Amino acid sequence: METANPKLGRQDWVQAALETLMEKGIEAVKVDVLAKSLKITRGSFYWHFKNLDDLLAAIIQEWQAVNTEDTIKQVEKLDGTPSQQLLHLLEIAAKDDNRLEKAMRIWAIHDARVMASIKRVDRQRLDYLQHLFLQIGFSQTDAELRAQVTYSVKLGWVVMAPPRKPSERLTEIRFIYKILILTSFDEF
Structure with a gap:
């Protein structure tokens, strides 16, 4: 045996x-x-x-744990202001090559279990972003909109961003961070 x-x-x-x-x-x-x-x-x-389905479930769990839960824990360990935590989170996102994110989302097109997991992860990520914006001091509406814009940037990188050097991505995300932190929607 x-x-x-x-x-x-x-x-x-x-x-x-x-x-x-x-x-x-x-x-x-x-x-x-x-x-x-x-x-x-x-x-x-x-x-x-037990079988291939058991492995597939483990893949889903690993993606969720590493790409969301562990990232949030890493940001929370940073002993800084909510604004510094947000920048740290964005920098982590900018360093990700998005290969796994893209593969999971393609898989989800044909697998309801994966789609359900993606919906949970998307909600968890949006909620965390909103939490950070609220901690920074933005209103509920502003925090929600900023979270949506921020997450849209991440998802945009998954589907359309050309490959960039990590330093270029970091420069880009720091610029986006400044826009999100300094602009008030009340001015529009």
């Missing part, structure tokens, strides 16, 4: 699946393909997962 490679854990399979998802799409996330990329037999997969 085959036992799992002690050096290969559940997270290794999830990471291999995430890489495959980003490079080739969800259709390529198959046990045989992943086993080959990990240079291990498929029996190891069943040591860590």
Whole structure:
């Protein structure tokens, strides 16, 4: 009977699946393909997962945890003003290559479970952005609008932004930050 490679854990399979998802799409996330990329037999997969659906659920959870929950925790650890926290969050977003975000959203087109997760994550991200704008001192309406504009920039990068150097993205996001912080909607 085959036992799992002690050096290969559940997270290794999830990471291999995430890489495959980003490079080739969800259709390529198959046990045989992943086993080959990990240079291990498929029996190891069943040591860590009940079936492929179990792995797919783990991919969704990993995306949500790393790309949203861990990011929020990282921003909250910053001992600074809400304005500094917002800038830090935007800088994190600017450094993301968006490959996983794009792959998840493409997958969601054909998978209701993924779409439901994306809706939850979108709401969580918007709520957090709104929270930061409220903490900065903007009204409820201003905070909501600013959160929507900020998140639209992030999603715009996913679907249309040409590849840029990280330094160019950081310059761009810092400019957007200044606009969002300094402009009052009451002036319009």
